[in-house]
Amino acid sequence: MNATLGRGPLVPQLERLLRDRIATGTWTAGQRLPREADLAAELGVGRSSLREAIRLLVHDGVLDVRHGVGTFVAEAAPAPDVETVLRRARLLEVFEVRRALEVEAARLAAARARPDALDPLREALRERDHRRGGDLAEFVAADLDFHAAVVALSGNPILVSLFASVRPQLHAALVELERHERELPDTSAAHDALLHAVEAGDSDAAIAATTANIDVVIAALRPEADR
Known part of the structure; x- marks a missing residue:
């Protein structure tokens, strides 16, 4: 498992990690994220956990899933709905x-x-x-x-x-x-x-x-x- 992930529920940790990468500019607005399989392998986690973390970020408007194309960083950080x-x-x-x-x-x-x-x-x-x-x-x-x-x-x-x-x-x-x-x-x-x-x-x-x-x-x- 990735060294930045510790004990405890995995999905919230993955959500925070992905948010941090966006906040620090690792992934910028409009940029496509790595493929799900590649990202899961990099982080040392299961694809189902990663998929749930991405789903939460999509719900919050942080990520945008374009079916058949990929997952992208949203163009603008949304205000709390x-x-x-x-x-x-x-x-x-x-x-x-x-x-x-x-x-x-x-x-x-x-x-x-x-x-x-x-x-x-x-x-x-x-x-x-x-x-x-x-x-x-x-x-x-x-x-x-x-x-x-x-x-x-x-x-x-x-x-x-x-x-x-x-x-x-x-x-x-x-x-x-x-x-x-x-x-x-x-x-x-x-x-x-x-x-x-x-x-x-x-x-x-x-x-x-x-x-x-x-x-x-x-x-x-x-x-x-x-x-």
Whole structure:
């Protein structure tokens, strides 16, 4: 695999790589990209992953597919369309609710969780790490299993019920983010820190780890004028 591609979902990484090549002038407006087979071989990836990344860039107006001719860099970089703006606004609302719920759950989990009750949380984090780089929907499900385990350790049945009720929206939002958003950093370190904070009974550290995980996404989704 290309050295610039790391662990984690492959399609978003390919999308960012292709965008970077356009932004840095490797491919200029109106220029035809290399053939799909040649580009996939150069990057060391499967053609299906590359094709999905190209499809996303075509959807955003960055690339233009001319059937029977090839794929070209669009003549002008488009401004965000109304659909993109509305999608980000909807996702932002989901993550604002998530923040309010999970910060309190993490605080309570660190304060209340018994040492002999932490094995499910540790196992959930191991499973999340194992799923990184694999099927996107399965990775997101494993990620939410970890957060559900934190909420369960809060000992608050209402928080548990609230998390269960919003989980389908969270799953859909996270999958959509990984497929469409750019420059979302890996938050594995924040997940590790949250586990360590709960193990140590450190509520302040648990809050900090939770906000580190969620706030980076909220910042990416907010309109530039509000950042």
